[in-house]
Structure formats: structure tokens, C-alpha cells
Amino acid sequence: MQVGILTIGNELISGRTQDTNTSHIARELNIQGWQVPILMSVDDDEAAIKTALDHILAQTDAVIVTGGLGPTTDDKTTEAIARAYGLKLYRDETILSKIKAIFDRYGLYWAPSNSKQADFPEGAEPIANPVGTAWGFSLNVKGKLIAVLPGVPAEMKRMLSQGALPTLRRTFPEAAQAVASRTIKLSGISEAEVDQRLADADLEGQGVSVGFYPHFPELRLVLTVRKPTEEEARSLLKIAEAQVVERLERHIFAYDLETLEGTVAALLSERKLTLSVAESCTGGLITDRLTDISGSSIFLERGAVTYSNLAKTELLGVPEETLRVHGAVSEPTARLMAEGVRKLGHTDLGLSTTGIAGPTGGSREKPVGTVYIALADGRETVCRKYLFRWERRRVKVATSQAALTLLKRYLISIPGQT
Amino acid sequence: MQVGILTIGNELISGRTQDTNTSHIARELNIQGWQVPILMSVDDDEAAIKTALDHILAQTDAVIVTGGLGPTTDDKTTEAIARAYGLKLYRDETILSKIKAIFDRYGLYWAPSNSKQADFPEGAEPIANPVGTAWGFSLNVKGKLIAVLPGVPAEMKRMLSQGALPTLRRTFPEAAQAVASRTIKLSGISEAEVDQRLADADLEGQGVSVGFYPHFPELRLVLTVRKPTEEEARSLLKIAEAQVVERLERHIFAYDLETLEGTVAALLSERKLTLSVAESCTGGLITDRLTDISGSSIFLERGAVTYSNLAKTELLGVPEETLRVHGAVSEPTARLMAEGVRKLGHTDLGLSTTGIAGPTGGSREKPVGTVYIALADGRETVCRKYLFRWERRRVKVATSQAALTLLKRYLISIPGQT
Secondary structure, three states: OEEEEEEEOHHHHOOOOOOOHHHHHHHHHHHOOOEOOEEEEEOOOHHHHHHHHHHHHOOOOEEEEEOOOOOOOOOOHHHHHHHHOOOOEEEOHHHHHHHHHHHHHOOOOOOHHHHHHHEEEOOOEEEOOOOOOOOEEEEEEOOEEEEEEOOOHHHHHHHHHHHHHHHHHHHOHHHOOEEEEEEEEEOOOOHHHHHHHHHHHOOHHHOEEEEEEEEOOEEEEEEEEEEOOHHHHHHHHHHHHHHHHHHHHHHEEEEOOOOHHHHHHHHHHHOOOOEEEEEOOOOOHHHHHHOOOOOHHHOEEEEEEOOOHHHHHHHHOOOHHHHHHHOOOOHHHHHHHHHHHHHHOOOOEEEEEEEOOOOOOOOOOOOOOEEEEEEEOOOOEEEEEEEOOOOHHHHHHHHHHHHHHHHHHHHHHOOOOO | OEEEEEEEOHHHHOOOOOOOHHHHHHHHHHHOOOEOOEEEEEOOOHHHHHHHHHHHHOOOOEEEEEOOOOOOOOOOHHHHHHHHOOOOEEEOHHHHHHHHHHHHHOOOOOOHHHHHHHEEEOOOEEEOOOOOOOOEEEEEEOOEEEEEEOOOHHHHHHHHHHHHHHHHHHHOHHHOOEEEEEEEEEOOOOHHHHHHHHHHHOOHHHOOEEEEEEEOOEEEEEEEEEEOOHHHHHHHHHHHHHHHHHHHHHHEEEEOOOOHHHHHHHHHHHOOOOEEEEEOOOOOHHHHHHOOOOOHHHOEEEEEEOOOHHHHHHHHOOOHHHHHHHOOOOHHHHHHHHHHHHHHHOOOEEEEEEEOOOOOOOOOOOOOOEEEEEEEOOOOEEEEEEEOOOOHHHHHHHHHHHHHHHHHHHHHHOOOOO
């Protein structure tokens, strides 16, 4: 089944307000297994509303409309819909008295214009508003369903799940499907490369829809499956996920709502390992990300943002000679920073970053984007060199991602302590 | 002039991604003085894209399209538009080699499918992408303009202001009024309070449109003036800005593209002062923000993320007794942290934060959101207590904002050195 969404309001087309209703409704409709071919927003204007409804219903079985149900003159949705389909308005006295009761209870001033919130097009089925005075309604027009809800997100959300969705399922019983979906988060690989590596699996051919969502520095891959039953949907999704993991495992760092910092935090806690971080080019971004995780104080002992050479020498014990001979951005410096911060913090692990974030400071042998990341565990120290493109902020973000990924791979490679 | 917006992508109609491009573009178009009668989103589907374009262009003079310009098979925008208007695709070899050069320079994997990012419909004028490989284009069709941009917000925003808007102004000169606009960035004040303090100035009455855009932790106030000539627009804007500054000066921290960290960095450099930062609850966020500014190494000596009590004692010299008696989250600890990090870094200034970011760790006398921020300059140490509501990340962000604001006010209060 196809369902469109129409949001109405001047605050939307002016860009004054970020429309969050549309994505919420679209998500809820997709979960039902219904297709959402079109989303539209227009002004509180009768002609615009009619044109929009005609265009959407020409492509869909139903439309969910939000906004323009208030008591003021610029709220025209109900009249516009009635006129668009040549229907008279009727006033529901029971609902009117319920709305009046709310005004009395809270001692609100009753403006005559409030009465129009109890007006509905002939044949409409009112949808109760459990949290406000703007009732919605559903209306059958030539075999298509129009469900109208207020624009206030808190009211819309409850009336969608309690009123509009049940009405849609009742009106189109044959169209209720089960949906299963999985988000796979990747980094260190391009969209094109993922696309190519998955080509032979032909997931679409198996009835699995695959979406790519770049979310710098991540790439999110979303697998969605629709089947008549939960079981069928879940089992096909499982098979598809296994095929993706088989081809991209090394680049996967989290699933669904998990984050890279969350995964690293969980691994550190689980393995009872403590960490200190020495950051030069990332300037504190790595510890900032790790401390976004509640409970990070269990494993994060301290961080040192050693932006100056003096700080690298004094705090981390990097010899002046190393800095002079190899430079602050070099493998020897990165290694000594990781080992130095590990000692400084008396921790199991030491992680370090040093690089040229740009836009200045680059040279022919060390261009902007040159980064060294090192990890020391007391037995050995690994160091990796990276060359990132992009501007300063993105170099910092990509470096923090690479550092946390290096740490995560290390943590997975060692046996958990018990 | 009427301009529509069409955003394309499965992630939008599925509700998996919150579309922020539409509201940004709508805002920018309104600033130009143009009407935006319709906003639409459809799937990456040729037929859907054609139907949407026809519907929008029937009501508008131009349309801005975003999304579907990637290298993967689910990116169909360019082909769809070419076919919709019966145009062949041509490959721009110059652009192709520029895209290839980026891949070579950074040793990225080149998939053959990447070539299609250099394909454009006959007659299209490419729009350069300064930050990515997805070029956009503008196309004249029967006197209407179609401007196509990538869906990645950072890329779309730059290409809108540098490519699409100038093209629209060139194509429809009669609709191009002189527009002057100023963004005033505030913090530590509510939208309602700003509204109230500006009421007596009656800016709208003077022909100045005022937009409020909450951008946690900032509140952005955008003043826009439209006049026949640049001069008229600029002079009216100047008068309006002066009225705002007069009423809100204390809360203004930056204008237009300036940031709080940028303002602080400029003041520190100008006054030739050096800084060290000791962060507990902000976990490195303050130094992360300061190091986003190129040249921050001039004033930022080092940062210490002293997450553990041991780190506060060892690195900053906070006596164990202070931590035991007053606690890690207390005014005495904050003061000693600021003084300690100042000594540690041999700098003019020492800034510190300590607080309870939550969701755990709160108590009756020190609830979640309790934060102390201190600033030491060797002569005196100031300390402020804050109580923030909101969840963990927002407490961290609000704390970094308050700390940088405290630092900025200090820097403004002292005379610049010469």
C-alpha cells in the first residue's frame, strides 16, 4: 500500500521550523510495511492544500495530513479539505462541549473562534486528541483515506499511533505487512567500494532493500525486509546481514544505535583495561567522544592534550632530540607519546595522535592530512600512518575515528579477562 | 519569484534520516525575498523524480533539487532529469580528471562507477563541489531553472550559496532585490527573553525581518533587510543591528560565520596570552573546540583531561584532602585545577571545568548538571557555579560554552597588550 504525507504550515515553507513530523510519520508507515512514495509541505492556503492532496492521492491509497487545525484564522486545513471534495462542515456538539470543558478546567479564555475546532467535513470520523483541544479526523474520499492530525509533534504522535494507524489498518486490512530492518555502521571504506563488494550477493534480488547513508566519518548501510510474517522478515534479514558481514567485516564497527565510542567503552570495561590518551592534532576530541559514554570514568584515567613540543617532552617524556630529528609529526614521536601517556596515567593502554590538521603546516614530504596514531600496551607499541584529505575539522574527526578503530581492533584481538 | 524544493532519497521517505536540507534551503530562499510555495521529497526513482519536477515547475519559476548524485546505482537524479526532458548525457572529461585526481592524491580506491559523477545533461552548467566529488549542475528548461546539488548537508550548503543562488539571481535578475543580512549569535538567554527585550525596537515595523534559530547551545538571531539598492539595505541593517546590540550586548558572542572559539582565539592571539586547560566533566571538548581554529598552537600550550582524582592530584596538584573534604565537583577543586594547570603549562591563563554530566553521579546537594568553572591568571582566580538541565552531551556542550564565554569576557575586560 502507498501512503503520502502532507505537512501544512507557513513555518515549514519559510524554513523557520524544522519539520520533524514528516520523518516520524514516514518511519511509522514504513514499520507497517507500507510504501511512502511522496512527502510534501505547503502553506496554509486552500488552493495549495487542494492541489497538493490531488497530486498525492493520484499516486497513493491514503495520505496523512498534519497542521492547520488550530483555532486561528490562518488554520484552514478542515475548510480546505471540505471544499476540495464538495463536503459541508458539521459541528460535533459532544466534542465542542469536551473542548469547552478543558478551557473551563484550566480557566482559559474561550474565544468564539475556538468552536471551529469542533467542525468536521460530512462523513469524517473524528480522531480524539488526548493531550490538546485540536481533534483530528479521517475521511474516505473515492476509496482513498485522508487522515488529518494537528501539527504539534506531541499531539500528532499519540493521535497517529492511537487513531490514524489503526484506521488505516482497518481500512486496508490486506496491506498490513511485517518489516525487519538493520543498520550496519562502517568506516574506512567508500560508498562505491561497499557497493561493488556487495554486488555479487545481489541483496535486492533476494528482496532486501539496501540503503547507503554517509554520515561522516561513518557510512551507514541499512537493510530492510518486508514479509507477511515477523518470522519470515527476521530470518531473511539474518541471511542478508550474514552476507554483508562476510564481505565487509573488517570495516563494521557498530550496529543500529551503537556508536564506535560506545563499542570501545564496552570492550574496555569488559576486559577491565584502563586507558590514557595523548592527543596532539585531535586536540581532545578522542577523550571528548569517550566521555560521552556514561561510566567512562571506569576505564579512562586521563588525557593529555600535548599541543606544544614542551608539553610532549614534559608530560610524555618525548626527548627534545626526537622532536628535532624526526619532528613532532612522525612515527617515533607518536610511539613515544603513546608509551609516555601510558606511564603518566599508570594505565594498561596508551593511545596517541599526532598530525597536520591544516590548512597550514604542510610540506612536500608531510602534506596536510598526514597523521600518525600509536597504541602502547606495555609489551609492544603499534603505529599507523594515515593521509586524510578534507579540511581541518574533518581531519580531526577522521583521525579520532581511526584511533578508536585501531583501539577497538586491538581489544577484539586479545582474549577478554575473567 | 517562486522557487520549489525537491529532496531525493530513500533515506528521506523511509524516515531513516531527518531531512535538514529542506529547511536550510527554504530559509536561504526566503532571505533572498523569494516565495517557496512547495517542498517535496521522493524516492531515488526516475518516474517519481519526473512527476515531482513537473508538478513543482507547474507552480514555480525554479526548483532546487538535492540528493542522488553519488556514484552508486541507487543514485539516479542526473539520468532521471536528462530523460525527463529528453536530453542526452555528456561526460565532462575535465571534471572527471579533477575527480580522479582527488582519488589518486589520497590513494582512494577508484570504482568504475565513480565516472558517472562527471556526467551531466546536455546544456547543463556544472556547479563545483569545493569539499567533495559530487558536482552539481543547473539546467534551463523552457524558461525554468533546475539547480541540482548533492544531499550531503556540508556540501549542499556551500554549493547553494556559491553556485545555485548566484545562478538564480543571474537567471531572474528582475527578482533579485538587494538583500543585507546579519546573524547575531547569543548564548545564556532564552528566545522568549530576547523577543521581549527587542519588542520596543519594533524591528519588523522598520522593515527588518527577524528570525530566531535555536542552535544549541547558541541562539541565532538573523536580521534581514530587502531594498532596491545595496546602500539602502546595508544602512537600514546597520541601524537595526545597533538597536539589537544596545539591548543584548552582554549575550552576543559572535556575528555571521564567527564562532565563540574563533572569537576567543583571536582575543588570545591579539593580547599575546597563552592558555592551559584542565577538563573534568567536559572531557576534552574545550580544547577540541579551540583546536578547531587554525593557529591555536600559538596560544594553546596544553590541556589536561583529569578524569580521575589521581590525575587531578598528580598533574594539577589538587590535594587529596581537598578532594576528600569538598569533593571533585566543588569550588575549591575547580579553583585549584585552574591554578594547577596554569602552573603545569607555564601559561598566562588556566581554565578548568569540573561537574556532574550525568545521568548518574548526582546527589541531593549536587544534582546532575552541577558544574564549576574556574579561570586563573596568576593574580586572581574567578569561579562560577552553574546548574544545567538536559542530558549528558548537552551538559558537556553547555559547560564548554559557559567556560569559553567566561574566558571571552575576561579577555575583553583587560586592555590589549601592544
